[in-house]
Amino acid sequence: MSSTQQVLAAGPSTLNRPRRRSWHPHLPGVELTWAIAFIVPYAAVLVAFAIYPLVYGLWMASSPSLYLTLFASDEYRDAVVSTMLYVGIGVNTSLFFALLLSGFFMRRSRWVKAMLVVSMLPWALPAQTGFISFHWMLVYWGFLNSVLEKLFGIYGPDWLTHYWLALGANVVASTWKTMPFWTLILLAGRMAIPQDLYEAADIDGATGFRRFVHLVVPLLANLYLVCTLLSAIWMIGDFNTVDLVSGGAPVGSTDVLATLGVEYLFDHGKPELGVAAVMAALPVIVALGILLIRRLQTRDVQL
Amino acid sequence: MSTIAADARLAPRASSRAHSSERLRRYLRNLGTWVLSTVIVVWTLAPLYNMVLISLEPEGDVFTDHIWPRVPSVESFWGVLTQSHWYLEHFWRQFANSLYIGLMVTFFALLFGTLTSFAIGRMRIRHGWLVTNAALLTYVIPASFLAIPFYRIMQNYGLANNPWSVIAALVAFATPYAIFVFQEYGRSIPIEVDESARIDGASPPQIYLRIYLPLMAPALVAVGTYALLLAWNEYLYQFLLLSSKANMTVPVALAQFLSSDQSPWNYMMATAIIYAAPPVAIYYAFRRRMTAGLTMGGVKG
Numbered sequence: 178m179s180s181t182q183q184v185l186a187a188g189p190s191t192l193n194r195p196r197r198r199s200w201h202p203h204l205p206g207v208e209l210t211w212a213i214a215f216i217v218p219y220a221a222v223l224v225a226f227a228i229y230p231l232v233y234g235l236w237m238a239s240s241p242s243l244y245l246t247l248f249a250s251d252e253y254r255d256a257v258v259s260t261m262l263y264v265g266i267g268v269n270t271s272l273f274f275a276l277l278l279s280g281f282f283m284r285r286s287r288w289v290k291a292m293l294v295v296s297m298l299p300w301a302l303p304a305q306t307g308f309i310s311f312h313w314m315l316v317y318w319g320f321l322n323s324v325l326e327k328l329f330g331i332y333g334p335d336w337l338t339h340y341w342l343a344l345g346a347n348v349v350a351s352t353w354k355t356m357p358f359w360t361l362i363l364l365a366g367r368m369a370i371p372q373d374l375y376e377a378a379d380i381d382g383a384t385g386f387r388r389f390v391h392l393v394v395p396l397l398a399n400l401y402l403v404c405t406l407l408s409a410i411w412m413i414g415d416f417n418t419v420d421l422v423s424g425g426a427p428v429g430s431t432d433v434l435a436t437l438g439v440e441y442l443f444d445h446g447k448p449e450l451g452v453a454a455v456m457a458a459l460p461v462i463v464a465l466g467i468l469l470i471r472r473l474q475t476r477d478v479q480l
Numbered sequence: 481m482s483t484i485a486a487d488a489r490l491a492p493r494a495s496s497r498a499h500s501s502e503r504l505r506r507y508l509r510n511l512g513t514w515v516l517s518t519v520i521v522v523w524t525l526a527p528l529y530n531m532v533l534i535s536l537e538p539e540g541d542v543f544t545d546h547i548w549p550r551v552p553s554v555e556s557f558w559g560v561l562t563q564s565h566w567y568l569e570h571f572w573r574q575f576a577n578s579l580y581i582g583l584m585v586t587f588f589a590l591l592f593g594t595l596t597s598f599a600i601g602r603m604r605i606r607h608g609w610l611v612t613n614a615a616l617l618t619y620v621i622p623a624s625f626l627a628i629p630f631y632r633i634m635q636n637y638g639l640a641n642n643p644w645s646v647i648a649a650l651v652a653f654a655t656p657y658a659i660f661v662f663q664e665y666g667r668s669i670p671i672e673v674d675e676s677a678r679i680d681g682a683s684p685p686q687i688y689l690r691i692y693l694p695l696m697a698p699a700l701v702a703v704g705t706y707a708l709l710l711a712w713n714e715y716l717y718q719f720l721l722l723s724s725k726a727n728m729t730v731p732v733a734l735a736q737f738l739s740s741d742q743s744p745w746n747y748m749m750a751t752a753i754i755y756a757a758p759p760v761a762i763y764y765a766f767r768r769r770m771t772a773g774l775t776m777g778g779v780k781g
Contacts, residue, residue, distance in 0.1 A: 210605065211684035215599035219592040221656055222613060226628070229617040281516060288513070294764075297521050297588050297690075298528070301763035304714040305731050306756040309738075310527040312743065313534060320530040323547050353527065397617035414622020416716045435624040439720075455625045466620040469708035 215271035238453035245455055251428055252437065256454070261434040263347055263419070264412045271352045272404055275359035276397070280389065282364050308421035311350040312337075315422075343423040343431045350422045351412065359404055366400040367393065399472060405468040413458055434458050527656050535749035554752035565747050567737060570725050578712055578720075578729040578755075581643055585650045585711035592651065593658030593703065594696065598753060600672050601663045603672055612663075615656035621654050624716055631720045645721045646729075654707040665699035666692075698769060705766040709759050730755040
């Protein structure tokens, strides 16, 4: 059990284990003072700018009538459905293709390495830049329809005025942006598989698809699940993609919880309702967070 | 063990028998690489090409049906650099604001991150796990969920439209990752280094400054790059908290273009490209070190 897992594990479980060596069993007075002084700056930031906003937000959203208003409104129900579709489809698309791509990038040729460098570009760009470009590519007179018309003679639809097309645009833009990151993580996971295992599989005649199913999948399963959970948490809180790509179009139907919350604040002047809109998803985040921590704890079972 | 060795000796003979099918397979493999590479390049670069295409349009000629610039003009880039459009009258000021916020967030995330991980990971202060667990909490809760309460708090404190409100929020979100990476990396430095320094009479601040920080240099670079990019690329908090033209950052200024249907889109895209250039350059310059930091914090046990 390494110390990261101790860090990530809930506190009491670390008490049962032999403590790692410290400077001293009990820090003498002066050093204890220093240690506390070292922790205080971050502890202050944590309390003032993370825990206090969280508590303040829970307090703002504490009135039950807010939730009655929310659940009675169509736009909120639309946002819940859109969030589930956006996250459900987005996470799996991004991670599935990242898994396949990471296999491609395991090849050792110079060309493939150059491709890896190119494919990282969306991740290196600011999210806003890429998403603005996606938006203007998908408007009726945008680049995509120009390409369809010039190269294939097809007159494309107005992508951002149909619900499914607009939702798809959000998913595609999000995949475009996040897939390089997950590819990199899964590539690191594949690299961590000892070469002997590949060689042993090779000798046993397991190559290509069979090696993937019987060797790579079982060994990467835990990491893949961790990535899925983390990606789901991030996507539930994603504001940029939907705000900038579809902007909620058509008529707010593709709005997700994060964008709807900000709309309640600015367009309707109801900050409490905005906070309640996102805080209603907090139990899901907490559940995913607990699962994530458990998964991180079982990491060392894998190899 | 011996059967495996026998199989290994058999393998070359089997492959020589299937020599032509091996060649076909290699051909298909190359074809696959070529097709996949094309897909990757088109997929990755299409939105970027679209951006360049629009930015090169002379004004008033945006959104026609062509797929390459007919009359390429760098007028829009020149316009951004000389602040010649009223949307962009404070461009360099806003660029400096972005840079200032980025550097401050990097500095404080590194400072607080190293101090905390030194006290918890090296000095092993008791109940240190309380702080790391609370940090984990902020890492798991999406920043957008706390945006509205944060906005209200900053208004109550009279810090709305102040860059320090953004810096505070971003430091709070960047530091947990910093602490995890530092603790992970710190485990590779033997605790005996600290002990021998203590025997020589070094005080904790001396050990932190003279021993801990120099040994942590690679992790500092990785996390510093991460924090700088996080702050430079962040949009929601800057959009909520910074409202005046003199105080806003480049991403907020970019969003100003979207408030009208008749904005000069070529100028917007040129601004977006100029805004994106520094993080891309930094990312590629520090790519290997960042990847190392990523795997330190995220993948390995």
